[in-house]
Amino acid sequence: xxxxDKNVHQGRFKMDKNVPKxxxxxxxxxxxxxxxxxxxxxxxxxxxxxxTILIFFLTFFMGIEQHMAxxxxxxxxxxxxxxAILVNIKNKNINLKLAVIISIFGILGAIIGAEISVHIxxxxxxxxxxxFLALVALNEIYSITKEYKNSKNYK
Amino acid sequence: xxxxxxxxxxAGIICGLFSTGGGMILVPAMVYLLKEDESKARGTSIxxxxxxxxxxxxxxxxxxYIDWKISILCAIGGAIGGYxxxxxxxxxxxxxxxxxxxxxxxxxxxxxxTR
Numbered sequence: 001x002x003x004x005d006k007n008v009h010q011g012r013f014k015m016d017k018n019v020p021k022x023x024x025x026x027x028x029x030x031x032x033x034x035x036x037x038x039x040x041x042x043x044x045x046x047x048x049x050x051x052t053i054l055i056f057f058l059t060f061f062m063g064i065e066q067h068m069a070x071x072x073x074x075x076x077x078x079x080x081x082x083x084a085i086l087v088n089i090k091n092k093n094i095n096l097k098l099a100v101i102i103s104i105f106g107i108l109g110a111i112i113g114a115e116i117s118v119h120i121x122x123x124x125x126x127x128x129x130x131x132f133l134a135l136v137a138l139n140e141i142y143s144i145t146k147e148y149k150n151s152k153n154y155k
Numbered sequence: 156x157x158x159x160x161x162x163x164x165x166a167g168i169i170c171g172l173f174s175t176g177g178g179m180i181l182v183p184a185m186v187y188l189l190k191e192d193e194s195k196a197r198g199t200s201i202x203x204x205x206x207x208x209x210x211x212x213x214x215x216x217x218x219x220y221i222d223w224k225i226s227i228l229c230a231i232g233g234a235i236g237g238y239x240x241x242x243x244x245x246x247x248x249x250x251x252x253x254x255x256x257x258x259x260x261x262x263x264x265x266x267x268x269t270r
Contacts, residue, residue: 002167033225037232042188044233045240046247051175054229056263058248068222070174071215075226076175077208080237093198095191101162102203104182109167114214117172127251129173130267136179137260143183144253 032062037076044080051077052133066122066129158188163203170207171214179203 036057044050051073060068088094117125162184170177181200185191192198215221 005252030218030224030228034195034232037229038225038236038239040229040232041231041236041238042240043236043245043261045237045242046211046244046250046252049175049179049260050233050236050240052260052263055173055175056266058225060266062225064222064225067159067215067218067220068225071178071212072219072222074208074212074215075223076229076233078205078212081201081205081208081229083234083237085205088198088201091198092193094202095195095199098159098185098189098191099199099202101159102166102199105160105163106167106170106177106203107210109169109267110171110210111167111172112164113168113173113212114211115171116161116168117174117211118214118218118220124269125172126267130264132169132176133260133264133267134174136176137257139179139183140253140257140260142190144250146259147250153252 002143029062037064039075041080050080055129066126067117070117164190166203167210169206170213170250174211176209177207197260 038052040050040057042050043053054073054076055066055069058064058072064072072099076134085094120128162181166177166180167170169180178197178200179204182193182196185196185199186193212221
């Protein structure tokens with residue numbers, strides 16, 4: 001990859017174009033952010049990792065730093081998930097006892113994870129994220145093949 | 156109990172580290188290890204992730220990583236998209252979606268590691 005390509009990927013040139021800032025209160029960048037939110041929301045709604053898509057779009061197309069993109073994803077998650085939780089409670093789709101135990105340990109884990117993340121170098125963080133996504137993808141392949149086998153057996 | 160504690164802690168660490176992916180750990184873990192059925196596992200996992208996300212947000216906030224303008228704009232889009240997605244869910248071919256998502260994950264993973 002040439003250095004020029006690299007800059008385009010990080011969105012630097014895109015940002016430079018906006019330098020004489022447009023005077024309209026609703027500029028292009030803002031519409032892009034809402035659009036990215038909509039796309040990620042659709043994916044979240046279908047029950048697959050909307051967060052991954054949000055972080056990917058923000059870092060690759062908007063040139064936003066990884067930590068900031070992750071922080072955006074956290075805030076993004078809160079209102080959407082509250083709605084989803086209410087729907088699930090109504091449908092009695094939550095194992096409350098299990099949820100409480102996992103949440104308690106989850107909060108402890110989140111303190112450790114966030115503390116590491118905030119102090120870690122961006123390039124290392126991105127590489128770790130990449131490895132994690134590859135593992136998730138491998139698990140997806142496993143579950144897809146398993147489902148395929150099951151559907152064959154029950155025919 | 157030990158199993159549940161480990162699943163919770165691991166999901167929490169991932170959630171804190173990457174801000175996403177808690178569900179990708181919790182759902183399969185609940186299904187395979189705790190024998191919960193899939194739709195209940197999904198519902199329970201969202202419930203569990205919210206406190207983890209709020210905890211993580213606090214640390215990112217302290218680290219000055221939250222850009223409120225971008226976050227709120229994305230969240231507005233997310234609310235609209237989430238509604239559309241939930242409506243679409245019943246109509247979309249699940250298998251095609253899963254395969255497309257897996258390909259996408261490999262692509263992002265490659266990009267993240269190589270850049």
